[in-house]
Amino acid sequence: MILRSVLVLVLLVGILSHASESLRFELQSSQTKCIAEDIKSNSMTVGKYHVVKPNEDHPLPDSHKLTVRVTSSYGNNFHSAEKVESGQFAFTAAEQGDYMACFWVPEHSPQITVTVDFDWRTGVHAKDWTNVAKKGQVDAMQLELKNLFDTVQSIHEEMFYLREREEEMQELNKATTSKMFWLSFLSLFLCLSVAGLQFWHLKSFFEKKKLI
Amino acid sequence: MMEKRRGKMWALALMCFLLLNWVADVSSLSVTVTDVECVYEYVLYEGDTISGNFVVVDHDIFWTSDHPGIDFIVTSPGGNTVHSLKGTSGDKFEFKAPRSGMYKFCFHNAYSTPETVAFYIHIGHIPSDHDLAKDEHLNPINVKIAKLREALESVTAEQKYLKARDTRHRHTNESTRKRVIGYTVGEYLLLVAASVLQVFYIRRLFSKSVAYNRV
Numbered sequence: 253m254i255l256r257s258v259l260v261l262v263l264l265v266g267i268l269s270h271a272s273e274s275l276r277f278e279l280q281s282s283q284t285k286c287i288a289e290d291i292k293s294n295s296m297t298v299g300k301y302h303v304v305k306p307n308e309d310h311p312l313p314d315s316h317k318l319t320v321r322v323t324s325s326y327g328n329n330f331h332s333a334e335k336v337e338s339g340q341f342a343f344t345a346a347e348q349g350d351y352m353a354c355f356w357v358p359e360h361s362p363q364i365t366v367t368v369d370f371d372w373r374t375g376v377h378a379k380d381w382t383n384v385a386k387k388g389q390v391d392a393m394q395l396e397l398k399n400l401f402d403t404v405q406s407i408h409e410e411m412f413y414l415r416e417r418e419e420e421m422q423e424l425n426k427a428t429t430s431k432m433f434w435l436s437f438l439s440l441f442l443c444l445s446v447a448g449l450q451f452w453h454l455k456s457f458f459e460k461k462k463l464i
Numbered sequence: 465m466m467e468k469r470r471g472k473m474w475a476l477a478l479m480c481f482l483l484l485n486w487v488a489d490v491s492s493l494s495v496t497v498t499d500v501e502c503v504y505e506y507v508l509y510e511g512d513t514i515s516g517n518f519v520v521v522d523h524d525i526f527w528t529s530d531h532p533g534i535d536f537i538v539t540s541p542g543g544n545t546v547h548s549l550k551g552t553s554g555d556k557f558e559f560k561a562p563r564s565g566m567y568k569f570c571f572h573n574a575y576s577t578p579e580t581v582a583f584y585i586h587i588g589h590i591p592s593d594h595d596l597a598k599d600e601h602l603n604p605i606n607v608k609i610a611k612l613r614e615a616l617e618s619v620t621a622e623q624k625y626l627k628a629r630d631t632r633h634r635h636t637n638e639s640t641r642k643r644v645i646g647y648t649v650g651e652y653l654l655l656v657a658a659s660v661l662q663v664f665y666i667r668r669l670f671s672k673s674v675a676y677n678r679v
Contacts, residue, residue, distance in 0.1 A: 277504070393605070393609070397609070400609070414626060414627060417627075417630055417634075421637060424637055428637070428641045431645065432648075435648050443655065447659075449659075454663065454666060463670070
């Protein structure tokens, strides 16, 4: 059987990866879907995934079990699981970059569709607020306000980050413009020199041939 | 005895509070859409505001007028199309959910070239006056806090949108830079090659093997 080319649908969670309550997506047999997330350095990230059971009573057959791999953009493996129904992972991102979580389902003759429920939280929302509440016996309102405060701080940080990126882009554009400027002078110089060389060469050639 | 019950009530209130406020919030994703790509989100309450944005972060494809963009369709649990945006390269959306249930958010790509779409969906719930009347643990201040939370979420959503657009601009700029420099250098090389060929040809015309009198 021809190995069906794996439809790698790269789900890039490229942008600020703040909250994520269950995201659901469907996987066909022998299909890979990857979710990548741009995580900032030193931020906590927690991920939980499970297969949505089509039939609550019956246990999940092997063909419906997932294989998961979580890797960083540098190739380090943070989590991997074979043929599981559910699982979770948590780590602190050492450096900023794209972290990918890939899911795939083994090959099966009649094409089956597996619904995966994935919950990936980063930054502010990775904090388990229910635990904080239990431990500190904090007032519900205080907790909510604390959460809002953290959110505001993260918004502030994100603004700085966006500003930095904009500056980088401006630098890039400036560099491109100045390069084009110098290249246009080069083109003028090149044109004139090529014409001059042609002229000089042909003149000496004809003089040699005693035509001039 | 009273303290214990009060403690329990607070825990319950907290749970209710958390439930009411932390409603589904999909983090920004980008999907490489070759044909159709769908995401499912569960909406808890009728009347919740579903808001979000999406941007097509095209990698190497140059957006020409031929490529109309992608379509975005939101389907309610009943199967009706609640919201649709056709042929766009990125937009924001906001609407009220007509009913609770599982909503489907789909991206359609009419062309075979895969496009990467980055999107963010947020489902927000603000306790209404009706909820206030029903649940005695809810304070009007909780409504205000919920509104504040929603406002902050909208700021976050806008930031994600800006970040996605910035990424796209960056790709465009980098690709433009590469192409312009490549074409310019290529042009110079062609110029030099053409002039060398010219010289060779002229020399050949005047070479001894060809009767140059005939030129």
